[in-house]
Amino acid sequence: MSSSxxxxxxxxxVSLSFDDARDSQLDHGVPVLDECGARGTFYVNVDRAAAxxxxxxxxxxxxxxxxxxxxxxxxxxxxxxxxxxxxxNYTEEQMEEELVTANERLADLFGTAPRTFAYPCGQxxxxxxxxxxxYVPAVARHFLAGRGFRDEYYNxxxxxxxxxxxxxxxxxxxxxQLIAHIERAAANNQWVVFVGHEVLADEMRRQTxxxxxxxxxxxxxxxxxxxxxxxxxxxxxxxxxRLQAGAGR
Ligand SMILES: [Zn+2]
Numbered sequence: 001m002s003s004s005x006x007x008x009x010x011x012x013x014v015s016l017s018f019d020d021a022r023d024s025q026l027d028h029g030v031p032v033l034d035e036c037g038a039r040g041t042f043y044v045n046v047d048r049a050a051a052x053x054x055x056x057x058x059x060x061x062x063x064x065x066x067x068x069x070x071x072x073x074x075x076x077x078x079x080x081x082x083x084x085x086x087x088x089n090y091t092e093e094q095m096e097e098e099l100v101t102a103n104e105r106l107a108d109l110f111g112t113a114p115r116t117f118a119y120p121c122g123q124x125x126x127x128x129x130x131x132x133x134x135y136v137p138a139v140a141r142h143f144l145a146g147r148g149f150r151d152e153y154y155n156x157x158x159x160x161x162x163x164x165x166x167x168x169x170x171x172x173x174x175x176x177q178l179i180a181h182i183e184r185a186a187a188n189n190q191w192v193v194f195v196g197h198e199v200l201a202d203e204m205r206r207q208t209x210x211x212x213x214x215x216x217x218x219x220x221x222x223x224x225x226x227x228x229x230x231x232x233x234x235x236x237x238x239x240x241x242r243l244q245a246g247a248g249r
Contacts, residue, residue, distance in 0.1 A: 011227035012186035029199035043118035075121035122149025145237035
């Protein structure tokens, strides 16, 4: 099935995204992507990006996208490792301020502010009970797109809310299963946004994609006969935004 939804008759769009600016992404992930000629999206924590800023700047110059992953990586207080800055204690205003601050700090480091955002822990709320709110609207005000995590769907280009793009976990998933995700999405001309953390040869490690899996996945996507558009979240979101504007939503 070919489609006019994607450029150049592609069947499916795929983005490879990585969270938290972990060292192994610079040490192994970026080199594998560069070697394959693929561009990834890296959702960085401001302080971690600052610690190896020259290398992250080089990655950005090679075409990789640097995205915003919030100022404090705030998630639910139900994560026991996460005692401070819990989303249940936030207000929308406070979260919006922090998104803006993180963008300003990343703009200082990289020359331009990020265009896309990834929700830490995939969580999109602030507050609790009757005062619980979504912060998706705040993300919509400041970003071209916001990416979720562990979502149960692939994104329909003509329909997806760009402020809450579904993310598909790739940590610990064998390459064949990642390809199966792409093929299922291709059947409906959708967009798969993979989410990974560490890029390490030790596949027993938590939250890890191996360099070999990444290499095979890129080779699959870049084989022209597969009809895959492999690009950054920002590049594909831009296309989707134009598609939706043209369709009049
Ligand atoms: Zn994260």
